[in-house]
Amino acid sequence: MTVTAIAAGDPDDRDDAHLLAQANRRRTDPDDVPRADLGEPKWLASLSPEARAKARAALERGSNVVPMPTSPGDACTCPKAGRPGQHPKCPTCQRAREEVAAEVAYQQRVFRQGAWRRNLEGTYADYADATLDGLRPEQDPDGRVSRWLDTDSRTLVLVGDNSLGKTYAGFAVCNAAVARDMWVVAWNVADLNDQLRPGGNIRAFEYAERCDHLFLDDLGAEKISEWTLEQLYRLIDARVRNRRRTGISTNLPYDRRGFADTPKEQQPVTPNMIDRYGARIVHRIMHEATVVRFHGESFRKPVPW
Structure with missing residues (x-):
């Protein structure tokens, strides 16, 4: 700009x-x-x-x-x-x-760098050491995550079931962007909605809208209302119009057809992004987006005793 x-x-x-x-x-x-x-x-x-x-x-x-x-x-x-x-x-x-x-x-x-370190020391301490080199093959198919910052794609959508390493991959991209001197902001979507309400962080939306790279974690886990849909639309629309980079992790497929490997007998798939957020928001998310599907077994397992 x-x-x-x-x-x-x-x-x-x-x-x-x-x-x-x-x-x-x-x-x-x-x-x-x-x-x-x-x-x-x-x-x-x-x-x-x-x-x-x-x-x-x-x-x-x-x-x-x-x-x-x-x-x-x-x-x-x-x-x-x-x-x-x-x-x-x-x-x-x-x-x-x-x-x-x-x-x-x-x-x-x-x-900016100090603000990012404080963010990692608090809410996202588990991802302070996340690196692109540390991604497993199933987290970085064909290098689509590790090379994304070098492409013209404006949005990185990490999609798949729970506990497959999507958040780790998202923060690996964030840490790489910070190393490139970019202004990076990361939010769990439910937490961001909470901060946007009266009494929250008065600059939360401004930072999320204007930063060089924004990572929205766990899209789809938040409670939906007309107000939250309006905030999400404003945020995504502003970032798309200004060609700013955005990373998103979600469990939701794009639409009722599910993922590319979803058998027809299991369609339609609900919930999905189109049904939950509407075409106006989802089409903006998918504009110039790189979509990476995660497979594998869950990282989170009970500890035997």
């Missing part, structure tokens, strides 16, 4: 080609980044109190580009003497602003 303008105090300051190019090389738009407690980056100390306050506010909004005055260098030729550091044709001022933008991008990466 392309950034076409940089908000600044003066319309004349919005044509900084260097910062636009730098922003456009990033994976996300300026508003796509979570709020972070960044402490006091070293370059803030060189700003005036007013500029420092604006910089802090911009950082807390998660902006990729911080449009603010910077201290001029010794070779500054900026004619705007009252506002040094803002003239787009001054090389010294350009470098100063690029350094600021690079610092913000670095702080954002640190925050």
Whole structure:
């Protein structure tokens, strides 16, 4: 997605080609980044109190580009003497602003990686070490899971019976995406619905909608209502329109015909995704999707004693 303008105090300051190019090389738009407690980056100390306050506010909004005055260098030729550091044709001022933008991008990466580690240390601790290399052949037929991040497919649907390693495979993809410096968010669908209700995480939907890669685990286990269907539609539609990557694990076949290997005498198969979510949502999920069917025996077995 392309950034076409940089908000600044003066319309004349919005044509900084260097910062636009730098922003456009990033994976996300300026508003796509979570709020972070960044402490006091070293370059803030060189700003005036007013500029420092604006910089802090911009950082807390998660902006990729911080449009603010910077201290001029010794070779500054900026004619705007009252506002040094803002003239787009001054090389010294350009470098100063690029350094600021690079610092913000670095702080954002640190925050995203820290948020992912905290996620793995809590709800999904069992999958902290999930790797693509650790996938068994039945979890990665023909490399369709391990190579998915390198394809043009936008959605990875991991489907099959309970306890076959779908969640592990989904988190292996997530960990690989984090290693590529992508912003990754993972939710059990039932938990996400809970956080979207009043009193939940006020930024849950925003993060799920805007992240580089979203993993929705166990689609089909949540309670269905008109409200949950609306939220799922909004989320999937936004991600499809903006061509963001999404991983989904589910026990449900696509429609009443079941899976490719479902015998005709066992059809129609219910529940299925079409009956549960409707064609409007399911067709968006399946658009440009890679569907991987899992087979085998359940990982979860009772312990004899």
